[in-house]
Amino acid sequence: MNPNVKPLCLLLLVLAVAITGTTTASADDSFTGGIICLNAEIKELSPSSVGIDEEFTLAIDLESCGSEAPKDITFEIISIPPDIIVTEDLVTRIAEFSYPSSERNLIYHMRTTPDANPGPHIIKMKLTYANKELETTKYYEVDVRVTGEDAEPRISSVTTNPEYIYEGDTVDLTLGIENYGEAIAKSVSVSVDHDFKGIKNSTIGTLGLNGSQTALFKFKADSAGEFNIPVIIGYEDDFGMQQDEYDITITVLDKKGSLHLASVKVDPVIPSVDDTVELTMRIENSGDRRINSIRVYADHPFMGLKESFIGTLDPNEDGPAVITFIADEAGEYEIPVTITYIDDFGEEQVETKVSIIVMESNSGAGTILLVLLVLAVIGGLVYYNYRMKKSKDEIIKQLMEGSNNPAGKKLEEETEIEDEE
Structure with missing residues (x-):
C-alpha cells in the first residue's frame, strides 16, 4: 500500500465519525427540547x-x-x-x-x-x-x-272552590305541583293562561326530589262554557332554565248574577201628575258570598233622586233602594234600573227594568167613581149571598121541625081545611 494512502484513509474515517456524532446530538436536542x-x-x-x-x-x-x-x-x-x-x-x-x-x-x-x-x-x-x-x-x-339530572315538575292535582262553578262566581283555583324528576327544581313558577279577570301567576320557589307544593290562583268566571286552559311551569334544573306546558279543563255552568230585584213598591200605587212618588226596590243577594258597595240607579225621566246606596248584603239578605221623584208627566214608563256592586275583581253590574203608570190629574174623580162602583158591586154580591144563605137556613129549619112533629102537622092541615069551608 502506498504510504501516503494510509494517513488519508485515517483522516476520512475520523471525519465520518465526527459528522455522524454531530447529527445524533442535533436529533437528540430536537427531541428533548x-x-x-x-x-x-x-x-x-x-x-x-x-x-x-x-x-x-x-x-x-x-x-x-x-x-x-x-x-x-x-x-x-x-x-x-x-x-x-x-x-x-x-x-x-x-x-x-x-x-x-x-x-x-x-x-x-x-x-x-x-x-x-x-x-x-x-x-x-x-x-x-x-x-x-x-x-x-x-x-x-x-x-x-x-353530569346532571333533569327535574320534572308536573301538575299532580286540580281543585276549585266552589267545586261546581257557575257564571259570575269568584273561583279559587289550586294546582298541586310535584317534582317527578331526578334533580332539584329551582325557581319554579306557574302561569295559567285563562281569559278571565283575575290572578294568572304564582311563584313556588324550590321543589326537592319528590317534593310537592301548591300554586294558588283566583279569577272571576264571567262567562259560561268549557275552557281548555294552558298551564306553563317554568323552572331551573341541572341543565339551566326549562319550561313545560300542560293543559287543564275548567267548566263554568250557566247562571244569572247573585244580585237581583226581589220586589218593587210604588207609593202611591197609581200616581197622578205632580204627585211625589216613592219607588222602593228591594235588592236580594241570593249568592253564597258577601257583596259590597251596592248601588242602585233608576234612569227615570222625572225630577228627583235617581240613585240609592245600599252598602253590603250578606248571602240571602235583601236591602231597600228608595228613589223619590215628582211625576210631572202622565204616561206608562219602563224605567231602566242598574245595580252596581264591587267584588274582588272590580265593579260589576246587573241590569233590569221597572214599569210604572202616571195618571192625568183630572182623572181622579173618574178613578174614585170606578173604585166606588166596584165596591158597590162587591157589596151587593156579598149581601145577595148573605140573603140566599139565610133563606136556605130557614127552609132547612122548617123541614127539620116538621119531620120531628107529624101530629101537629096533621092538625094544622085539618084547621086549614075548615077555614077554607
Whole structure:
C-alpha cells in the first residue's frame, strides 16, 4: 500500500465519525427540547364523571425529559370555572429536581358546587422552568365533565272552590305541583293562561326530589262554557332554565248574577201628575258570598233622586233602594234600573227594568167613581149571598121541625081545611 494512502484513509474515517456524532446530538436536542426538559402529564381524574356537588381529584405528574435536572419550577392553575372549588393552593413551586430522571406528583382535591352547570368545564394550567439563561413555559388543559339530572315538575292535582262553578262566581283555583324528576327544581313558577279577570301567576320557589307544593290562583268566571286552559311551569334544573306546558279543563255552568230585584213598591200605587212618588226596590243577594258597595240607579225621566246606596248584603239578605221623584208627566214608563256592586275583581253590574203608570190629574174623580162602583158591586154580591144563605137556613129549619112533629102537622092541615069551608 502506498504510504501516503494510509494517513488519508485515517483522516476520512475520523471525519465520518465526527459528522455522524454531530447529527445524533442535533436529533437528540430536537427531541428533548434542549438539555433541560420538563413535561406535565395528567395521570388521573377520579371519578372520570363528576356529578353536581361532588368531590373529585386531579393527579398531575411532572416528569423530567432532559439530560439535566430542571430548576426553578412553577406549576400553577391559571383558570378554573366558578362552579369548581380547589382545596389546595393553585401555585406550586419546586426549587430543583434531585436527578435528571426525577418525577414529582401533584394531587388536587376539588369539588363541584351545588349549583354547578352540567357539561364540560375546562381547567387551564401553566408549567414554567429555567432553561439556562432562558425560561420555558408550557400550557395544559384538562376537561372536567360535570353530569346532571333533569327535574320534572308536573301538575299532580286540580281543585276549585266552589267545586261546581257557575257564571259570575269568584273561583279559587289550586294546582298541586310535584317534582317527578331526578334533580332539584329551582325557581319554579306557574302561569295559567285563562281569559278571565283575575290572578294568572304564582311563584313556588324550590321543589326537592319528590317534593310537592301548591300554586294558588283566583279569577272571576264571567262567562259560561268549557275552557281548555294552558298551564306553563317554568323552572331551573341541572341543565339551566326549562319550561313545560300542560293543559287543564275548567267548566263554568250557566247562571244569572247573585244580585237581583226581589220586589218593587210604588207609593202611591197609581200616581197622578205632580204627585211625589216613592219607588222602593228591594235588592236580594241570593249568592253564597258577601257583596259590597251596592248601588242602585233608576234612569227615570222625572225630577228627583235617581240613585240609592245600599252598602253590603250578606248571602240571602235583601236591602231597600228608595228613589223619590215628582211625576210631572202622565204616561206608562219602563224605567231602566242598574245595580252596581264591587267584588274582588272590580265593579260589576246587573241590569233590569221597572214599569210604572202616571195618571192625568183630572182623572181622579173618574178613578174614585170606578173604585166606588166596584165596591158597590162587591157589596151587593156579598149581601145577595148573605140573603140566599139565610133563606136556605130557614127552609132547612122548617123541614127539620116538621119531620120531628107529624101530629101537629096533621092538625094544622085539618084547621086549614075548615077555614077554607
